[in-house]
Amino acid sequence: MRKVRVELGQRSYDICIGHNILTGLARHLKGLSVGKKGAIITNPIIKKPYGDPIQQHLIDEGFSITTIELPAGERYKTLRSVGKIYDILIEKKFERDSFIIALGGGVIGDIAGFAAATYLRGIPYIQVPTSLVAQVDSSVGGKTGVNHPLGKNLIGAFYQPILVWIDVEVLKTLPRRELIAGMAEVVKYGVIADTRFFNFIGENYKNVLSLEQKALIHTVARSCEIKAMVVSADEREKGQRAILNFGHTMGHAIETATDYRRYRHGEAVAMGMAFAARLATVLGMCHKDVLNWIERVCSSIGLRTSLPAAGFETLWDILQRDKKVINERLRFVLPVRLGEVKIVDGIGRVVLQKTVQSCYSSYKNVRHEKRVSGHHK
Secondary structure, eight states, X not given: OEEEEEOOGGGOEEEEEESSOGGGHHHHHTTSSOXXXXXXXXXXXXXXXXXXXXXXXXXXXXXXXXXXXXXXXXXXXXXXXXXXXXXXXXXXXXXXXXXXXXXXXXXXXXXXXXXXXXXXXXXXXXXXXXXXXXXXXXXXXXXXEEEETTEEEEEEEEOOOSEXXXXXXXXXXXXXXXXXXXXHHHHHHHHHHOHHHHHHHHHHHHHXXXXXXXXXXXXXXXXXXXXXXXXXXXXXXXXXXXXGGTTHHHHHHHHHHTTTXXXXXXXXXXXXXXXXXXXXXXXXXXXXHHHHHHHHHHHHHTOOXXXXXXXXXXXHHHHHTOTTOBTTBOEEEXXXXXXXXXXXXOOOHXXXXXXXXXXXXXXXXXXXXXXXXXXXX
């Protein structure tokens, strides 16, 4: 098992990463400061293969466990779902040392984490991510929350888990589209902080997607290391943590414009990363080679990098409501080079519209991307 420590003083916790370690969670929980009563929050797809065995192991170790099922899908990441959780926790008389286990992908992790943050003003919770995007990104860092019809993740809280327990074996039941979507967050880490890791992904994405154990564990662990480093330095996103939003500003706008139904989160992030790189070239911040490398790696993995046919006015209206807007100034995370990004605010409407239009014209006649070869230095 590999461990990554998120250093946050009294709120520090471990990320445990391994293969076939899921049922080991029950014994590990005995060493944590939690009571005997817990709830597993999951969805029907995850419950039978993973939720039921975890529940039984926890019961065997002396815990009293309730399972709460929520529908699968981003469109159910709402206050209504959180309300359902509250109802059951109150009915079962959960107390302040009772705990929640978030068993699922990023949607379940966000909803369960927000419920934990707000029930009785905060009870312990454990992240057990079952999708690649959750294992490399959303389960770490303490961002919890739900969507609003007018924007993604507008309602939420910073609330750290007491443990993140990652078993890469569960990814074998994940649909290939979900694996591919999760790789967008992996690419993000290479762009924002580690050129060597970016090159590793460009060379080894086939091994990761085929769930080759060594490549997969390294990919998950390195992604978690980068995120832990950033979060430890800036827990509440007052400064540098914002670099983790690379690709997310436009990505969230795309998700909102398509009602969270057309694209997976990672698919939208890949489009957002390509857009941010193109915006950086328009502003003269980086060489076009950076854009080309991001597009080629994403395309080779199977991620679309062209924007969907949403009108600029629609995207502009959504961007104005982005939670990262400060003093009505739009903020984007833009690449300077591979391994380094910069937070830029005050991007104007004219520049954004020009960049969006250049995306459509640039991709108009493109049908296939070139495969990745060699290293970027």
